[in-house]
């Protein structure tokens with residue numbers, strides 16, 4: 001595909017996404033219907049689309065849509081204008097290229113008159129929540145959310161040292177270096193797209209996991225011999241990190257067991273055992289219960305940018321109610337002297353500190369041992385982790 005044909009494809013895809021279709025699904029359907037597109041084309045189009053969704057408000061503004069719902073064409077015009085490209089060289093109207101610019105589209109819009117939410121690509125109603133949680137760092141953190149996230153790996157200490165993992169990755173032309181957020185974390189600096197085919201990955205020496213996600217596991221008091229329950233296990237990212245960290249018996253549970261289908265192959269690659277269980281099969285008590293609860297995801301919106309535009313006040317309330325309900329469900333299963341680890345990938349107080357205040361008021365047998373908010377300023381996704389000890 002020519003560069004301008006890729007632009008036309010991105011415009012078409014953004015129109016589909018702006019009509020409410022999930023971005024991943026739209027990209028998959030598009031690839032199925034356009035088999036002539038090679039892997040480089042698909043990657044370039046994917047980058048256009050995700051960059052545009054991340055910066056939707058500012059690109060829409062720069063594309064001339066103002067505060068109105070934009071078209072895909074306006075968003076791509078805004079994206080190219082933001083990067084300083086000469087638009088007339090791309091919007092030529094030649095075969096497969098977007099139509100030439102109209103006079104109105106050529107009118108150079110800037111962000112000078114745009115509000116803070118437009119400039120920071122954030123819904124206005126969420127700005128006070130970010131300000132309350134992040135204070136003076138709010139704008140810098142929201143600006144990071146406009147950028148692509150790096151790929152991180154967790155070195156599986158059962159299979160490799162950090163140095164050995166770096167060497168193995170280098171043999172497959174992947175460059176990686178240690179990251180300060182976790183002593184097992186590597187940030188991939190070159191060749192990220194080849195990780196899934198690399199020997200280091202296929203042999204379980206490394207697993208893909210955000211460095212912030214690794215740091216929250218490091219904040220938990222994991223010790224050999226513990227019975228550990230990962231109550232909201234999903235694909236098992238945290239469960240795997242727990243099982244690789246110490247000789248613990250990890251049980252994974254999720255309200256939707258189909259979400260756990262990758263856990264067995266991932267655990268086998270990592271050389272660890274994780275038992276999956278339905279609610280009725282759970283033990284009465286565990287030494288450590290991890291609740292990586294469903295949340296707004298506001299700490300990881302640069303990775304999943306559509307979510308920031310989809311969140312509504314009503315949905316946020318539903319999520320906080322569900323978080324409280326999950327905490328209530330698991331509290332009775334924490335052994336006396338044991339720990340409940342509450343985790344979100346949200347930056348909002350209402351899902352983090354306020355959730356903990358409410359929980360401790362309802363369950364006075366628990367005391368807060370530590371709590372930490374990791375923000376994207378530390379170089380990875382934002383997470384909150386709170387260690388609650390059952391001292392009852």
Ligand SMILES: C[S@@+](CC[C@H](N)C(=O)[O-])C[C@H]1O[C@@H](n2cnc3c(N)ncnc32)[C@H](O)[C@@H]1O
Nearest residue numbers: 232233234235236237238254255256292293294
């Ligand atoms: C943030 S995701 C978990 C991510 C996972 N821990 C990881 O590290 O890969 C939250 C998970 O909670 C599950 N969930 C939602 N409501 C639940 C409930 N009431 N009880 C248990 N799990 C629930 C969802 O299906 C989802 O997989």
